Amino acid sequence: MATNTKTFNSLGGFSVGNKTIVSDTFDVSNINSLEIKNSYFSSDANKTDYILKGSGTTILTVDNAGNYINIPSNTISFVTGTIVAVNNTGSGYYSLKVDTILSSNVSGVVSIINNFTTILKDNVDPSETWVITPNSPANQKFSYATTVSGSSVPVKWICYLQVVNVSWL
Numbered sequence: 001m002a003t004n005t006k007t008f009n010s011l012g013g014f015s016v017g018n019k020t021i022v023s024d025t026f027d028v029s030n031i032n033s034l035e036i037k038n039s040y041f042s043s044d045a046n047k048t049d050y051i052l053k054g055s056g057t058t059i060l061t062v063d064n065a066g067n068y069i070n071i072p073s074n075t076i077s078f079v080t081g082t083i084v085a086v087n088n089t090g091s092g093y094y095s096l097k098v099d100t101i102l103s104s105n106v107s108g109v110v111s112i113i114n115n116f117t118t119i120l121k122d123n124v125d126p127s128e129t130w131v132i133t134p135n136s137p138a139n140q141k142f143s144y145a146t147t148v149s150g151s152s153v154p155v156k157w158i159c160y161l162q163v164v165n166v167s168w169l
């Protein structure tokens with residue numbers, strides 16, 4: 001439940017459960033995702049930032065409950081993922097940026113229109129394979145599927161994800 005630590009436009013900022021959300025210097029913190037909307041487009045367009053995580057061969061999630069990114073029906077989405085994977089010894093790591101364009105039809109079926117991957121650094125042992133690909137695990141959902149093979153040590157995946165949704169149909 002939201003509580004005002006002071007009136008919103010005065011000293012103290014805004015908090016939820018005694019955690020500051022907006023400080024008196026207008027800094028936003030302690031949030032799970034951030035959605036930005038252009039007031040000129042009403043609910044027609046929005047941008048949301050997320051952090052996804054996973055370990056080994058998996059589908060990355062926004063939490064420990066297995067939740068994925070929501071993609072509304074009838075939209076085109078511009079998705080940018082900046083991803084780092086590292087093994088638990090720190091000796092192997094992989095970083096890349098993935099730009100993806102998605103469409104979601106009236107039924108919420110998500111299709112990948114285009115995908116472009118830039119590998120920033122690949123320091124994975126040649127005997128191992130680490131792969132990450134865009135994935136729609138269900139209608140109106142998006143994430144990345146990861147595959148790790150040839151490794152005897154755990155690999156942790158972390159993704160900073162930006163999603164812009166615009167009404168399409």
